[in-house]
Amino acid sequence: MKTSxxxxxxxxSWLVQRASAVVMALAVLVFAWRxxxxxxxxxPAWKALFETLSMRVVTLLFTAALALHAWxxxxxIFMDYVHHTGIRLVLHLGVLLTLASCVLWMAAILWGxx
Amino acid sequence: xxxPVFLSLFLLRLPVMGWVSILHRVSGALLxxxxxxxxxxxxxxxxSEAGFLxxxxxxxxxFAKWLVLGLVWALAQHFxxxxxHLALDIHWGVQLHNARRSSAAVLAAGAGVTLLAAWxxxx
Numbered sequence: 001m002k003t004s005x006x007x008x009x010x011x012x013s014w015l016v017q018r019a020s021a022v023v024m025a026l027a028v029l030v031f032a033w034r035x036x037x038x039x040x041x042x043x044p045a046w047k048a049l050f051e052t053l054s055m056r057v058v059t060l061l062f063t064a065a066l067a068l069h070a071w072x073x074x075x076x077i078f079m080d081y082v083h084h085t086g087i088r089l090v091l092h093l094g095v096l097l098t099l100a101s102c103v104l105w106m107a108a109i110l111w112g113x114x
Numbered sequence: 115x116x117x118p119v120f121l122s123l124f125l126l127r128l129p130v131m132g133w134v135s136i137l138h139r140v141s142g143a144l145l146x147x148x149x150x151x152x153x154x155x156x157x158x159x160x161x162s163e164a165g166f167l168x169x170x171x172x173x174x175x176x177f178a179k180w181l182v183l184g185l186v187w188a189l190a191q192h193f194x195x196x197x198x199h200l201a202l203d204i205h206w207g208v209q210l211h212n213a214r215r216s217s218a219a220v221l222a223a224g225a226g227v228t229l230l231a232a233w234x235x236x237x
Contacts, residue, residue, distance in 0.1 A: 077143060
């Protein structure tokens with residue numbers, strides 16, 4: 001293993017995990033603020049909340065950050081406990097597809113006719 | 115010759131930092147498993163008035179409230195343990211007595227938020 005570079009040392013995953021966590025924390029603050037101001041929530045108010053572009057962008061960014069964050073976390077869990085390579089790779093693929101689908105689904109919810 | 119192992123989960127005593135660590139992992143995994151359901155709930159709640167009421171009725175069911183409470187615990191626990199991880203990244207709370215204190219604080223904060231949510235859900 002080369003130590004003259006940071007390649008394959010896990011630094012990128014570590015950074016992605018921390019950065020995505022910070023993005024999510026900031027987004028949650030925005031959500032709390034917006035939700036607080038929109039209360040009490042009935043359907044029209046709830047729908048209007050997600051009508052603004054800023055809210056949609058923040059929500060999608062949150063979801064993307066969540067996907068990256070969850071990917072690193074689940075990958076760590078499988079690396080620690082699943083030692084059969086074939087099974088582990090299948091699990092990785094399952095998690096990847098689930099997360100990617102959630103992000104695309106969220107985009108559809110926010111901008112599509114879903 | 116097989117070496118002896120000691121892996122009895124009922125006899126192993128984890129230090130408080132160990133508890134925070136494993137709960138951080140468990141809560142994270144739980145949140146991942148629930149994610150598709152949450153995305154669906156958002157979709158349904160935004161789709162129409164009927165969809166909104168459906169999700170609301172679902173969440174208001176006494177049994178579902180316990181699930182929501184469990185989710186709140188998972189989120190709070192994971193979040194506060196995450197904050198502790200960030201602190202440890204910049205070498206705050208690395209010394210043993212501080213590690214014990216910050217771990218206890220994380221567990222207490224998680225429990226506190228859960229109690230608040232329980233009050234909001236059931237009171």
